[in-house]
Each structure stands twice: as C-alpha cells, then as structure tokens.
Amino acid sequence: MGHGHGHSAENDRRRLSIALGVTLVTAVVGAGGAALAGSLALLADLGHLLTDAAALAAALVASVLAARPGTPRRTYGFGRVEVLVAGVNALALVVVVAWVAVEGVRRLVEPAEVPGMPLLVVGVLGLIGNAVSLVVLAGGDRANMNMRGAMLHVLGDALGSVGVVVAAVVLLATGWPYADTVASLAIVALILPRAVGLLREVGHVLLEGAPRGIDVAEVRTALCAVPGVADIHDLHVWAINDRSPSVSAHLVVDPVVARPGCGDGSVLDRAADVLRERFGLAHSTLQVEHHAHSHHEDHCR
Incomplete structure (x- = not known):
C-alpha cells in the first residue's frame, strides 16, 4: 500500500541539497574569520558548520537510500538508514559542543584577546547563511527524523552565529574579554539538550519502541x-x-x-x-x- 511519501521525499532531498550548498559556502567564510580573529565562538560556529555539512550530506544520502525498495535480504528496505544517520548526526553534535564547553572553561581561566570587528562581520555573514538554510529546511517533512536531525544542526549554527554577533557587539562596546567565551558556552547550553533528546529518540526507534502518540x-x-x-x-x-x-x-x-x-x-x-x-x-x-x-x-x- 502506498502512503504518499514520494513527493515529500523528493522535496526533502531538494531542500537538503540547497542547504548543503549554502552551508559549505558559509563554512569557507567562517574558516577564514576564525583563522583571522582566533575566536572560540567562531571556532565553535565553524565546528558546527563542518558537522552540519557532513550531517546534511549524510541526510541526503539517507533520503535517497530510504526510497529504495526492499530486497530478499532486506525485506523492510533501507528506511532505517535515516534513523541511523539521525543518530550519528546527533552524536557528532554532542562531541562538538562538549569540546567547545571544555575549551570555553579553559578560556574563562585564561581569557584570549579577540578582535571585535572581524568577529562581527563573520558572525553576520554566518547568520545570513544559516537563516537561508533554516528557511529552506523548514518547509520539509517535520515528521521525518532525518530532516529534524539536519535542521537541528543548522539551528545550532544559527544560534552560534547569533552568539558570535552578540559577543562582537559586547567586545566593540565594552572590550570585555570574556564575551566570546560566554557566547560559546551559551551555545552549548542551548544545543546540547536538543542533541541528547534526538539521540534518545533514535535509541527508542532502534530498540523497537512504540511510536510516540500510540498507547x-x-x-x-x-x-x-x-x-x-x-x-x-x-x-x-x-x-x-x-x-x-x-x-x-x-x-x-x-x-x-x-x-x-x-x-x-x-x-x-x-x-x-x-x-x-x-x-x-x-x-x-x-x-x-x-x-x-x-x-x-x-x-x-
């Protein structure tokens, strides 16, 4: 019995492709800014961008595989590939934010000097790119765990860019040396619970748990x-x-x-x-x- 997911899956693949292209361009800009400014917030944002690019690419491949029919050896087809990729993406995000948290605590003890203007320019450009990717992905299938995992990565980057911009404004206005570090730790606090929540959801599906909403x-x-x-x-x-x-x-x-x-x-x-x-x-x-x-x-x- 067909369930009408073909058109939705095709739209999701198109949206993932566009978001991947935008993310790669934004990552190049972020890498240049991080090298120039030595900002932890920019490094955190760049780490998110690189994992985003990998996550979007993996989500795109998973979406293609999920559309393949079952075989005599894989009678259910490849639909669960999307769940596996969502789990890998969430785990990668947890690793990135854990590294940022450790580095952030270190910089609270030994603050680093970060120039405000390059931070502001790269933060604004990154925010524009992330906003475009979010708008593109937001029209996809919200019930698709694979798409939600990809959107979670991009949302993390968007929040990271907001943190970078705020840190840059504070640095330019007051010169407070901890602005960049505090912004990076705020990003960690916002993203980590969402990544862990997605990991729990993935584990529930892999353990054959009952779907949400069904008693x-x-x-x-x-x-x-x-x-x-x-x-x-x-x-x-x-x-x-x-x-x-x-x-x-x-x-x-x-x-x-x-x-x-x-x-x-x-x-x-x-x-x-x-x-x-x-x-x-x-x-x-x-x-x-x-x-x-x-x-x-x-x-x-």
Missing part, C-alpha cells in the same frame, strides 16, 4: 473490544522509521461469535479497521487463531 495498552483494549475477539497475545507496535508505524498481534477468537475468513464483518477486517482509524496503524499483521492453537506456539517475551 499500546489502548491498542490492546481496542482489539479486545472487537466482536469475536476473546483474547490477544504477542502484540507488538514499532516503527522502521519515525513515519512508518507497524503492528502485529495474535487474535484469539471465539468460534461461535467470530465470522470466519476475511471481508466486511470479519474479525480480521474489523480489527484492521480499528487499528487504522483509531491509531493510524495502516500496516498491520494479524494472526487469527483459536484457543487451542496458542499452546503450540513459542510466544515472544
């Missing part, structure tokens, strides 16, 4: 309420990626009440309708059986 207990109750269903076991709700929830279950039916086979009014079709209409679980695999059959199975724990 498995409610799913069980709804299936048990289907006329003819006497019991349910081996109920599993998971997702290949954050846009493809699936469910499987064994329905123990009452042979007196349940209508055999499939079609309108059957236990199988009623249960599938409940899953689709109430929980958005369009992909369901349901086994209908009698009580005696369950004793011959090796149940999942």
Whole structure:
C-alpha cells in the first residue's frame, strides 16, 4: 500500500541539497574569520558548520537510500538508514559542543584577546547563511527524523552565529574579554539538550519502541473490544522509521461469535479497521487463531 511519501521525499532531498550548498559556502567564510580573529565562538560556529555539512550530506544520502525498495535480504528496505544517520548526526553534535564547553572553561581561566570587528562581520555573514538554510529546511517533512536531525544542526549554527554577533557587539562596546567565551558556552547550553533528546529518540526507534502518540495498552483494549475477539497475545507496535508505524498481534477468537475468513464483518477486517482509524496503524499483521492453537506456539517475551 502506498502512503504518499514520494513527493515529500523528493522535496526533502531538494531542500537538503540547497542547504548543503549554502552551508559549505558559509563554512569557507567562517574558516577564514576564525583563522583571522582566533575566536572560540567562531571556532565553535565553524565546528558546527563542518558537522552540519557532513550531517546534511549524510541526510541526503539517507533520503535517497530510504526510497529504495526492499530486497530478499532486506525485506523492510533501507528506511532505517535515516534513523541511523539521525543518530550519528546527533552524536557528532554532542562531541562538538562538549569540546567547545571544555575549551570555553579553559578560556574563562585564561581569557584570549579577540578582535571585535572581524568577529562581527563573520558572525553576520554566518547568520545570513544559516537563516537561508533554516528557511529552506523548514518547509520539509517535520515528521521525518532525518530532516529534524539536519535542521537541528543548522539551528545550532544559527544560534552560534547569533552568539558570535552578540559577543562582537559586547567586545566593540565594552572590550570585555570574556564575551566570546560566554557566547560559546551559551551555545552549548542551548544545543546540547536538543542533541541528547534526538539521540534518545533514535535509541527508542532502534530498540523497537512504540511510536510516540500510540498507547499500546489502548491498542490492546481496542482489539479486545472487537466482536469475536476473546483474547490477544504477542502484540507488538514499532516503527522502521519515525513515519512508518507497524503492528502485529495474535487474535484469539471465539468460534461461535467470530465470522470466519476475511471481508466486511470479519474479525480480521474489523480489527484492521480499528487499528487504522483509531491509531493510524495502516500496516498491520494479524494472526487469527483459536484457543487451542496458542499452546503450540513459542510466544515472544
């Protein structure tokens, strides 16, 4: 069954390509400014930009792979590549902000002299580039974990550029030597929780956790309420990626009440309708059986 993601995926790839080009140009400008000014905030911003470029490139490749159909060896296709890339991107961002935090603490003890004007110019140019990338990516699929991971990187850079501009203004106005360092630590405080949150979400998907917004207990109750269903076991709700929830279950039916086979009014079709209409679980695999059959199975724990 098609779910209409083709056009959305094509738009996402186009947006990722544009954002990657803008990020690479911004990174070149940032590298020159960091070398000229010796600014930690600019180095932090450059680190974000370089990881952004890698993240956007990886997200683009993952989007292409996710569109490939399944094979006899990979029956689910490559949809989970997007989840893996989102996890790698979030982990890379955690590493970058950890390095910036350590260097920032060191500079609080030994402040470095940073010229304000180069800091301001590069910060403004970086902010313009990041703003363009954010606008481009903002129109993509918000339900796509891969796109959210890419946007998180670019958002980190945009916040970094704001911090650079603020630090430059403070340096030019007051000469306070800690402005650059404080700005870099503020960037760390803003980005780290978001990166860790994305890592937790990735781990949840990889551990076959139930998708957000779906209460498995409610799913069980709804299936048990289907006329003819006497019991349910081996109920599993998971997702290949954050846009493809699936469910499987064994329905123990009452042979007196349940209508055999499939079609309108059957236990199988009623249960599938409940899953689709109430929980958005369009992909369901349901086994209908009698009580005696369950004793011959090796149940999942």
